[in-house]
Amino acid sequence: MENKYDAIVIGAGMSGLACAIRLAMFDKNVLLVEKHSISGGLNSYYRRRNFDTKDFRLFDVGLHALTNYIEKGEKKKPFSKLLKQLRLKYDDFNLKPQSHSIIRFNNQDLKFDNDFETFKADIKNKFPDHYEEFLKLHEDILAFDELNLSIEYKASKDVLRSFISSEELVEMILCPLLIYGSAWENDMDYAQFVIMYKSIYLEGFSRPVGGVRTILNMLLDKYEALEGKLSFRTDIKKIHHKNGKVFAVETKKDEMLYADKVFSSAGIVETMNLCDIAHDYPIGKMSFMESIIMTDRKIKTDTFDTTIMFYNDSDKYSYEMPNKLYDDSSAVICIPDNYEKDITDGEGTFRITYMANYDMWKNLDKKDYKAKKEQVLNSSIELLKKQIPGFSELDVKFTDVFSPTTIKRYTYHEGGAVYGSEKKNRDGKTDIEGLYIIGTDQGFLGIVGAMLSGISIGNLYGLME
Numbered sequence: 258m259e260n261k262y263d264a265i266v267i268g269a270g271m272s273g274l275a276c277a278i279r280l281a282m283f284d285k286n287v288l289l290v291e292k293h294s295i296s297g298g299l300n301s302y303y304r305r306r307n308f309d310t311k312d313f314r315l316f317d318v319g320l321h322a323l324t325n326y327i328e329k330g331e332k333k334k335p336f337s338k339l340l341k342q343l344r345l346k347y348d349d350f351n352l353k354p355q356s357h358s359i360i361r362f363n364n365q366d367l368k369f370d371n372d373f374e375t376f377k378a379d380i381k382n383k384f385p386d387h388y389e390e391f392l393k394l395h396e397d398i399l400a401f402d403e404l405n406l407s408i409e410y411k412a413s414k415d416v417l418r419s420f421i422s423s424e425e426l427v428e429m430i431l432c433p434l435l436i437y438g439s440a441w442e443n444d445m446d447y448a449q450f451v452i453m454y455k456s457i458y459l460e461g462f463s464r465p466v467g468g469v470r471t472i473l474n475m476l477l478d479k480y481e482a483l484e485g486k487l488s489f490r491t492d493i494k495k496i497h498h499k500n501g502k503v504f505a506v507e508t509k510k511d512e513m514l515y516a517d518k519v520f521s522s523a524g525i526v527e528t529m530n531l532c533d534i535a536h537d538y539p540i541g542k543m544s545f546m547e548s549i550i551m552t553d554r555k556i557k558t559d560t561f562d563t564t565i566m567f568y569n570d571s572d573k574y575s576y577e578m579p580n581k582l583y584d585d586s587s588a589v590i591c592i593p594d595n596y597e598k599d600i601t602d603g604e605g606t607f608r609i610t611y612m613a614n615y616d617m618w619k620n621l622d623k624k625d626y627k628a629k630k631e632q633v634l635n636s637s638i639e640l641l642k643k644q645i646p647g648f649s650e651l652d653v654k655f656t657d658v659f660s661p662t663t664i665k666r667y668t669y670h671e672g673g674a675v676y677g678s679e680k681k682n683r684d685g686k687t688d689i690e691g692l693y694i695i696g697t698d699q700g701f702l703g704i705v706g707a708m709l710s711g712i713s714i715g716n717l718y719g720l721m722e
């Protein structure tokens with residue numbers, strides 16, 4: 258039959274690319290389809306024109322940090338598994354480790370870097386009465402089997418509070434993990450917490466030189482070398498199934514593409530909608546906006562060398578969809594220039610992320626939308642002036658702001674929900690035989706998590722079954 262494949266993978270984001278590579282590696286006739294004209298999904302890149310100088314610039318959509326940092330040669334870690342499964346070389350990522358990050362709550366700081374001892378020592382120093390409690394929690398985390406796909410949901414705050422009697426310490430530990438990976442408001446599933454704790458506090462952050470394009474080009478080259486098929490600008494409008502089994506997908510150009518196995522990274526809500534079946538998966542509430550601010554020069558590292566700051570203006574962290582356009586009581590400030598050893602001259606970059614309300618942004622008219630984005634930019638600049646010593650001495654040369662509606666427009670995720678639905682499909686299965694969920698809504702998220710999701714679900718149902 259024409260247009261018949263062993264498997265079709267929907268979405269050329271991190272999970273879709275990784276899944277398609279695994280299947281192609283084992284000679285499956287696989288087709289990867291992507292709505293957009295480029296790959297990357299939630300972690301892609303875009304072009305913006307500088308109206309003053311008229312030059313074009315490429316920006317990463319998001320990339321603050323690659324989690325799960327390892328040194329070359331380290332084994333049995335999520336990142337080494339990823340390298341092995343996709344047959345990629347460590348050196349090709351050209352990773353620059355972070356200098357360090359700070360969790361700043363109401364002027365109380367906790368510091369962490371890629372050596373867990375730094376975090377431990379800072380907790381001992383700042384929360385001496387709770388240090389032993391923290392060590393007990395840490396033991397529980399190490400003993401937990403977070404990769405068990407059939408594990409029940411458990412609220413992390415309950416677990417953390419059962420060990421640690423300082424509410425502020427509980428909130429501070431949770432803050433980076435929530436904003437870098439929770440679809441739930443004000444809490445996260447404990448299995449997800451353990452994954453994030455290990456990937457951020459135990460392993461740490463790095464950034465590939467060249468940003469997200471370094472990773473995407475590597476994945477695309479690998480897939481091409483395996484002669485995998487990839488079709489951009491191919492928008493799937495329907496997933497066809499009969500007697501509970503998937504058999505085809507249909508494009509917006511009315512083309513039918515046949516396969517008994519379909520791996521979808523479009524999101525669980527979006528995938529169920531494509532199947533035209535009733536479901537109770539809620540649209541995720543957590544969306545964000547980001548200001549990108551470029552200055553005439555980098556901040557001097559002897560003035561300020563923090564890579565990422567998780568800022569919160571009080572003892573309590575509110576991680577929820579704000580009931581206003583954006584919430585500037587907390588923010589993530591990322592300074593990509595402050596990844597270790599970036600001592601080159603040249604312009605500086607600052608990325609400031611706020612939680613934001615998708616529906617409110619969607620309902621603005623064009624004029625208000627522009628004005629409110631300007632307001633966000635000004636708020637971000639004020640925050641940088643207050644939190645980053647030396648920032649005021651730099652000249653702002655170029656700015657850009659994206660909102661939750663930008664995220665929706667370019668990634669097609671309902672509600673601009675960056676971390677997908679609150680309800681995940683950990684085993685990747687759906688009610689339709691042969692249709693599997695990969696990526697964010699399978700429950701592994703972030704760049705490394707999404708790739709590992711594509712690999713493991715691809716292996717489980719595309720290669721072993």
Ligand SMILES: Cc1cc2nc3c(=O)[nH]c(=O)nc-3n(C[C@H](O)[C@H](O)[C@H](O)COP(=O)(O)OP(=O)(O)OC[C@H]3O[C@@H](n4cnc5c(N)ncnc54)[C@H](O)[C@@H]3O)c2cc1C
Binds near residue numbers: 267297299300545
């Ligand atoms: C602003 C921002 C900053 C971020 N920063 C970081 C960071 O610093 N570090 C980190 O680890 N993670 C970060 N993330 C999260 C990370 O990007 C995601 O968790 C990860 O990329 C998700 O990958 P995915 O494959 O699950 O899904 P997606 O990236 O959403 O991929 C899904 C793909 O499917 C395509 N698609 C959807 N519907 C259809 C259809 N009907 N037909 C065809 N194609 C379709 C989409 O176009 C998309 O390309 C960030 C996310 C955002 C938005």
